[in-house]
Amino acid sequence: MxxxxxxxxxxxxxHNEILYAQAQDKLKDVLSEYIDSETVVDRLYKTEMKNLAHYGYGVKSFALSMIETAVDLTNDRITGSDIRRIMDIAKAMLASEVxxxxxxxxxxxxxxxxxxxxxxxxxxxxxxxxxxxxxxxxxxxxxxxxxxxxxxxxxxxxxxxxxxxxxxxxxxxxxxxxxxxxxxxxxxxxxxxxxxxxxxxxxxxxxxxxxxxxxxxxxxxxxxxxxxxxxxxx
Amino acid sequence: MxxxxxxxxxxxxxHNEILYAQAQDKLKDVLSEYIDSETVVDRLYKTEMKNLAHYGYGVKSFALSMIETAVDLTNDRITGSDIRRIMDIAKAMLASEVxxxxxxxxxxxxxxxxxxxxxxxxxxxxxxxxxxxxxxxxxxxxxxxxxxxxxxxxxxxxxxxxxxxxxxxxxxxxxxxxxxxxxxxxxxxxxxxxxxxxxxxxxxxxxxxxxxxxxxxxxxxxxxxxxxxxxxxx
Missing domain, CATH: 3.40.50.1000 (HAD superfamily/HAD-like)
Known part of the structure; x- marks a missing residue:
């Protein structure tokens, strides 16, 4: 019984995964002047997997993995204002309507x-x-x-x-x-x-x-x- | 009874707060070429307080607040490699011995x-x-x-x-x-x-x-x- x-x-x-998919699209956008979008998606996923055991699940972990991906893929050439754009992506996720x-x-x-x-x-x-x-x-x-x-x-x-x-x-x-x-x-x-x-x-x-x-x-x-x-x- | x-x-x-104090010292170090250490401490605290309601407690929240502080205080001039150093500070905190x-x-x-x-x-x-x-x-x-x-x-x-x-x-x-x-x-x-x-x-x-x-x-x-x-x- x-x-x-x-x-x-x-x-x-x-809905949740859609937020991550939209965030990923925005990240591709931020990094479009540095790198092609396929590489962004691939590296982001690998970075998330590598970090999962340490960071666990959720938006903050995703935010840190997005930043790490950006620094890695641009060979450290990412600008401060682009880092800020990435942090804003994560903040928007946290504030988004349920x-x-x-x-x-x-x-x-x-x-x-x-x-x-x-x-x-x-x-x-x-x-x-x-x-x-x-x-x-x-x-x-x-x-x-x-x-x-x-x-x-x-x-x-x-x-x-x-x-x-x-x-x-x-x-x-x-x-x-x-x-x-x-x-x-x-x-x-x-x-x-x-x-x-x-x-x-x-x-x-x-x-x-x-x-x-x-x-x-x-x-x-x-x-x-x-x-x-x-x-x-x- | x-x-x-x-x-x-x-x-x-x-011990926990000591880890945050040490991390803060390392952040001062990373930002020493941009800004005086008193300003770093002050702004980091304000950023943490501002983010607390959204990020909650813990190392990941602290990491995101350190990065935000660095971008803010350098007027976006922070380099990718310095962002990487800040992320490494947070990773070391998570991996540190209990x-x-x-x-x-x-x-x-x-x-x-x-x-x-x-x-x-x-x-x-x-x-x-x-x-x-x-x-x-x-x-x-x-x-x-x-x-x-x-x-x-x-x-x-x-x-x-x-x-x-x-x-x-x-x-x-x-x-x-x-x-x-x-x-x-x-x-x-x-x-x-x-x-x-x-x-x-x-x-x-x-x-x-x-x-x-x-x-x-x-x-x-x-x-x-x-x-x-x-x-x-x-």
Whole structure:
């Protein structure tokens, strides 16, 4: 009997990857007088991967990786005013309006009447809390967990902390390696809702999915009817 | 009857402010060919304060504020290689060894036998978790909470989450406004252990302390004997 439903935030509740894609376009623009845009995209990704273990996820990490990419690719010729433009890109990301995905407000409100809802998300602690506060749906979530990674251990720790049995726990998200596979592995249920943009780092080879049972939906608005089906089956 | 003891981390369990002071000295060095060091210190502090609400606490925020300060104070004349030096200052901070304060390992180990211990700290989520993992004392703490601010609401939420009654909760830390006053205000107990360096932003006017009862110790090694006295009184 399902009691807890946890949602990933970025690109599950609100648009996020689009902000990074737009920021990347602006970075290409800033660096266009120094270097071609393909090289910018390639080097930025490599810099982010190299820094991930030290910086973690989120806009501030991305900002530092953009600056590092700019310095590297221009062989230190980048100007102070171009560095300032890059910092402004990051500040605009932090200040940008929270754009909820379609069906999110209604679905969350509806589900909160029958289930205990949580958010489990990676990213900057403050940035994620601020986005949730500005989202207009904060009140429907009983707990909010900002975590530095989403592994089986992470989910086990969160469930332990609140005394939640895995079989009463359902995770919803747009990332198979972060939101789906580890939850299935510890005995929980998961719903995969793909987003049209997914960060390369967050994709997974198909063969990893064999023998793992999970649900897949086109959008979050289909969640209540999936839950009804599940209840009937029980 | 006390059951839970929570510790602040930076400058309570391990040295932290000294890292920022050293980083600031290195920044003065990088900028010495452009500007006098007093102006650097002053502007860096103002930039940090301006950015705090957007960036939050921690090394990445500090890195971005150092870069912004450098660009501002040099009127954009800062070179790419100097930007690189500033980023390296931040990376060195993240990679630096965790230096526990005197008496910390023995005291934590001893107290963990009689009490449930927690860490409640501000800062970068990943950075704080990494420092704790490298500290050698992680195993003694039942829970670790990285929070974006330490207000009465923050403490209330943490205590609620674990079902802890305030009168069974003691907070230990080096900041009166963050570790002591809000805890006293919600009915908990607090021990103030001053650190020889305290960030200007974290100091508090004396008059705010009137009528607030808390304990003050010179170092954490005195904590077990304070706890014994408290137990006798009960």
């Amino acid at each position: 399902l009691q807890w439903i946890a949602f990933d935030a970025d690109d599950t509740l609100w 754009q909820l995905l379609s069906h999110v407000p209604d679905t969350i409100k509806l589900l909160s009447k029958s289930y205990d809802l949580m958010v489990i998300t990676k990213g900057d602690l403050l940035d994620q809390q601020e986005k949730l506060a500005r989202s207009g749906i904060r009140e429907h979530f009983k707990y909010v967990e900002v975590v530095s990674s989403k592994t089986e251990d992470t989910y086990r720790a969160v469930l332990d902390r609140y005394g939640i049995e895995p079989q009463r726990f359902l995770m919803i998200g747009n990332s198979l390696p972060s939101d789906v596979l580890p939850v299935i592995a510890i005995g929980g249920k998961a719903v995969y809702i793909p987003y049209h943009l997914t960060w390369e780092h967050e994709t997974v080879d198909n063969h990893q999915l064999q023998n793992n049972g999970y649900f897949e939906l086109d959008h979050i608005g289909q969640l209540p009817s999936l839950l009804k089906q599940l209840t009937v089956q029980e | 006390l059951q839970w003891i929570a510790f602040d981390a930076d400058d309570t369990l391990w 230096q526990l304060l005197s008496h910390v390992p023995d005291t934590i180990k001893l107290l963990s036998k009689s009490y449930d211990l927690m860490v409640i700290t501000k800062g970068d989520l990943l950075d704080q978790q990494e420092k704790l993992a490298r500290s050698g004392i992680r195993e003694h703490f039942k829970y670790v909470e990285v929070v974006s601010s330490k207000t009465e609401d923050t403490y209330r939420a943490v205590l609620d989450r674990y079902g802890i009654e305030p009168q069974r909760f003691l907070m230990i830390g080096n900041s009166l406004p963050s570790d002591v006053l809000p805890v006293i205000a919600i009915g908990g107990k607090a021990v103030y252990i001053p650190y020889h360096l305290t960030w200007e932003h974290e100091t508090v006017d004396n008059h705010q302390l009137q009528n607030n009862g808390y304990f003050e110790l010179d170092h954490i090694g005195q904590l077990p004997s304070l706890l014994k006295q408290l137990t006798v009184q009960e």
